[in-house]
Amino acid sequence: MSALPTRAGEFRPNSAGRLMRLSLERTRIEIKTFFRAPDQVFFTFLLPVLFVVIFSTIFSEEIDGPPGAREVEFSQYFVPGMIASGIVSATFASLAMTIAVEQHDGLLRRLSGTPLPRSAYFAGKVGLALFTAFVIVVLILAIGVAFYGVSLPTDPKKWAVLVAVFLLGVSACSLLGIAYTRLIRSSSSAAAIVQPPYLVLQFISGVFLQYSQVPPFLQTIAAVFPLKWMVQGLRYVFLPDWVAVDDYGGEWQLDRVLLVLLAWLAASFVAARLFFRWSRGYSG
Numbered sequence: 001m002s003a004l005p006t007r008a009g010e011f012r013p014n015s016a017g018r019l020m021r022l023s024l025e026r027t028r029i030e031i032k033t034f035f036r037a038p039d040q041v042f043f044t045f046l047l048p049v050l051f052v053v054i055f056s057t058i059f060s061e062e063i064d065g066p067p068g069a070r071e072v073e074f075s076q077y078f079v080p081g082m083i084a085s086g087i088v089s090a091t092f093a094s095l096a097m098t099i100a101v102e103q104h105d106g107l108l109r110r111l112s113g114t115p116l117p118r119s120a121y122f123a124g125k126v127g128l129a130l131f132t133a134f135v136i137v138v139l140i141l142a143i144g145v146a147f148y149g150v151s152l153p154t155d156p157k158k159w160a161v162l163v164a165v166f167l168l169g170v171s172a173c174s175l176l177g178i179a180y181t182r183l184i185r186s187s188s189s190a191a192a193i194v195q196p197p198y199l200v201l202q203f204i205s206g207v208f209l210q211y212s213q214v215p216p217f218l219q220t221i222a223a224v225f226p227l228k229w230m231v232q233g234l235r236y237v238f239l240p241d242w243v244a245v246d247d248y249g250g251e252w253q254l255d256r257v258l259l260v261l262l263a264w265l266a267a268s269f270v271a272a273r274l275f276f277r278w279s280r281g282y283s284g
Contacts, residue, residue: 019117026116026124031131044094044132048086049139052079055208056148063210065242072239075148079140080234081207086136087169088198088227091129095177096194099125100184108278118278126174133170150238158237161254165233168261172226175268182275201227211247226264233257 035041056075063072102108111121144150153159184193202208204218205228214222222228235243236252244252 019120022117022120023123023127026120027127027131030124030128034128034132044090045135045139048082048089048136049143051085052082052140052143052148055082063243063246065240065246069242070240072243073149076144076150077210077235077239077243078208079144079148079150080238081205081231083137083140084165084169084205084227084230084234085202085207086140087133087166087230088173088201090133090136091170091173092177092180093194093198094132095125095129095174096180096184097190099178100181100190101187103181103277104184104187122178125178126171129174129177130170133166137166153237161233161257162237164258165230165237165261168258168265169226169230172261172265172268175265175272176226179268179271179275182277201225204228205231206247207231226261229257229260233261 034044052075055078059074059078061074063074063077065072099108108121111118141150141152145152153162180194184190201222204214204222205211205225206214206222207227211219211228211231219228232248232252233254235247236254236257241252244250
């Protein structure tokens, strides 16, 4: 028989089933609360779609490839990068800001005095991030396929890479967002602390332009962070192989893509454990 929690975060060994139920219930609550904020829904779901439409309209030219190769329009090149950016927005940026606000408003401190285990709280947040990231991917792909000639992959290997990049990206960036809250000193400064590095990474990782156009020293910086590798993995899924010759030194480096994302997943987990605080002045 499963035991009840004695205080926040403390469960006896036989409570795994109850913890799962609480985590799913917390995810349901987070999703329900999310849809009660129309402005948040708009910026989360429609902003990436608007970026796809605007950039695809402004940059409508084709990217030159080798003779006889399948042509790639910039809109088709842009879609995988925007998918990766949308995943980071729904996970790292969103979680860092919302958790920081709840932390500084005292909500997390109040939750610490309830029977809700802390792991269920974070499971709910990551569940919301997983849900919103999935919807963003579906919306961008739907727009890309319907209006910009993006083709869904037919190779099972490419579908496997798509799923792997999505799950690793969501997991690593969610944990990184949780750890990043340590740098946010007040709820009013959350956006100012989170958005600038995220915006810079989009440019140097080749989200808004061809990666070959990024200066080499900025490519070196981008290669340290997961967004660049998420973009690279997703471009393998949706674009012909000749694109890798121009942008990524001749090959997609899928093994490195997965290794870097796994490394960031492990590092983000450790960082979240070390640096997250349940509330200011209270070590969680």
